[in-house]
Amino acid sequence: MDTEVEHADILLAYADAIYASDGEELEKTREQVRKRMGSGATIEAAATAANFSMLDRIANAVGIQIESMAIGQTEDFRDKLGINDYVSATNTLGN
Secondary structure, three states, X not given: OOOOXXXXXXXHHHHHHHHHOOHHHHHHHXXXXXXXXXXXXXXXXXXXXXXXXXXXXXXXXXXXXXXXXXXXXXXXXXXXXXXXXXXXXXXXXXX
């Protein structure tokens, strides 16, 4: 993925490992983040992922809908990123 975010490659790999629930891959990518970016960045990356997960769960729990305008505007990248395959997508898109 082409991005202007510094260290995007390792941060994306770390995020993938978190959501894949693969303990070995998570430990490997966590160590790569730490080596390349430092311990503070590892903590920030973990906190960011945890916060996203928390906010997503809250939105799903209270039934917050995706705005109809946003459905069309995000269709291409939701599909590319696999977001439509998330279990919670049924709630978000079904409302």
